[in-house]
Amino acid sequence: MGIAGKLAVGAVLLCGVGAAAFWILTEPVRLDAAEIAAVESGNPVKGERIFWAGGCTSCHARPKAEGDAKLELVGGVELKTQFGTFVAPNISQDPTDGIGAWSAEDFANAVLKGVSPSGEHFYPAFPYASYARMKSSDVADLYAFMKTLPAVAGKAADHSLSFPFNIRRGLGLWKLLYVSPEPVVALNDSATEAQIAGRYLVEGPGHCGECHTPRDLIGGTRKSRWLAGATAAEGNGIVPNLTSGEGGITWSESEIADYLETGFTPDFDSAGGTMAEVQRNMAKLTKEDRAAIAAYLKAIPPHPNGYPPRQQPAN
Amino acid sequence: MKKLILAVSALALAATAAFADPIADRQALMKANGKAVGSIAPIMKGEKPFDAALVLEALKTLSDDAQKIDVAAMFPKGSETGEKTTVSPKIWEDTAGFQAAVDKFKADTAAAVAAPPTDMDSFKTTFGKVTSNCGTCHETFRIKKS
CATH class of the missing domain: 1.10.760 (Cytochrome Bc1 Complex; Chain D, domain 2)
Structure with a gap:
């Protein structure tokens, strides 16, 4: 094999190692069993306090909603940033358009780890870099409270982001740098x-x-x-x-x-x-x-x- | 002739002075509103007893100031930059929405003066209704810049 061939093989190997490292480092990490056990049964009354403290409605209610309409978490608020436009999704109890089908475990993985039920990273426009510091019991209470909110049909638009921010997997690296419960x-x-x-x-x-x-x-x-x-x-x-x-x-x-x-x-x-x-x-x-x-x-x-x-x- | 020119220039100067500085004008007006709210906020907090005369005076100031807000004169195009203005461009993007917010402030303060609070309970309702205008307008039409 000529020098060029050796170099090519080396490059491919290096790329392979790089890609494998990327794949391992960016793997969405879920809660472990002990952490999940802590979010089993929540208290909806206590959860309301966390709901307001967390400011869920500010992004997930319809734009400009007031009064009880604030509790209809259909999404749609746009956040226009240097990375592109994020659109807050439907987190109402609708089983298909919202999060009505989520278990407490799914919910805790989303809030504390920024990982969706299907195992994808959420974008940190959803402020899990902060929510990662929440107590499991508060997340459980919040889940219980959100179960009492209405189901509202309607999917919000997708995010519209520029490269490389449109590659979700890359967020695994971002999380290693910025997400910690400390x-x-x-x-x-x-x-x-x-x-x-x-x-x-x-x-x-x-x-x-x-x-x-x-x-x-x-x-x-x-x-x-x-x-x-x-x-x-x-x-x-x-x-x-x-x-x-x-x-x-x-x-x-x-x-x-x-x-x-x-x-x-x-x-x-x-x-x-x-x-x-x-x-x-x-x-x-x-x-x-x-x-x-x-x-x-x-x-x-x-x-x-x-x-x-x-x-x-x-x- | 010279006198005429002088007189005309003086008039022109006076006319421009009246609307010379819409930024300063509206900021002075907002400051006066803040002072009026500040004079009765301690009653709201329970730090001072209800005082019908003091409350009416503050509501009158707010209502008078509200009536003075002429969107075209105080928020002319071109006054979105300069000095320390904190206006949002939304005032010009959604002039109808801004006008509606101003009109609501005028109506709420006028209604408060027409039927002023007579006791602590009615004061709480009126105070809440009138001052909710501050936040809702500032939410959309003001940008924090320093």
Whole structure:
């Protein structure tokens, strides 16, 4: 065999090894048996709190739905990002168009692992990078609550993404980098119960970091600038810095809790943009939950703004 | 002749001054609204007792301010950039929707002034109805930029 032939064989072998490694590394990973055992029977009443904390309706209700129509999780909200357009799917109890046929195990694999019942990766527009930090018992309660919601027929449109983001299997690598059940902020031993409870709500179900933390080139949150604010995924706005670093919020704990309850800032400006919807969800939690979120936000490390200073557009 | 030119220029200057800065005008108006809401929010929180006169005064400010919002004059094309404006381009993409939101704010505040709250219960209802306009309008028609 000539040198060219040897090289060709080598290249094919290398490609083969690469492909095998890719295949192994990108394999969708499901929950193990012990984790599944923990999601067997949930409490729908407790699940409602998780439902609002998780903000499910903000993406999965019909665009602009209000009142009880918010509980019709037919999907359709579009998220236009640099990777393409994501469309929130139907997660109502419809057995064919929605998730009515899913078992508790299927549901837990979706929420905690980002894996569909057929074994495909979900895109992280579904914020499982945060939900991975949720307690199995909360996922079980959420499942039980969602079982009480209506079945609504109708399939949402498919995502429309550019290469290479349209290859789902590749998300396995992304998950290795960015999905972990570990908390982001290491609170010290003297942390209060409220701070720990708030960390769970913010970093887990509340998925605040998905918008309030800047992302890197492949869309992972930069944990070193956690909650430092970010350029908005859509439009040309920004998402505020929640830390006490330069440009961040200077509100007191009770002011943060009040804002989450009433939608008013200490200056009586109101929540706006996508936060208006989030705030209405937060208003459905308990006072203790909102106080816990505030306590955690006052305890996180300070960072300067995670978005560039505003450019004056040319007139 | 010189005097005429001067007079005309002065008039023109005065006319432009009235609408010179729609961004500053609308921001001043929103600030005044925030102050009015802030004056009665402590009643809502239970930190201050219900005060019918104070509540009516705040509602009047909100209603007067609402009536001043002239979409064409305060949100003219070209005022979507510059200074520290936080308007969303949706104001111009969906002018009818924006006008409807403004009209709802006008109607809700006018109704509140016409039948002002007389006790804590009616205050809670009115306050909720009037201030829900803040969030719903800001949700669609404002973008956070700093």
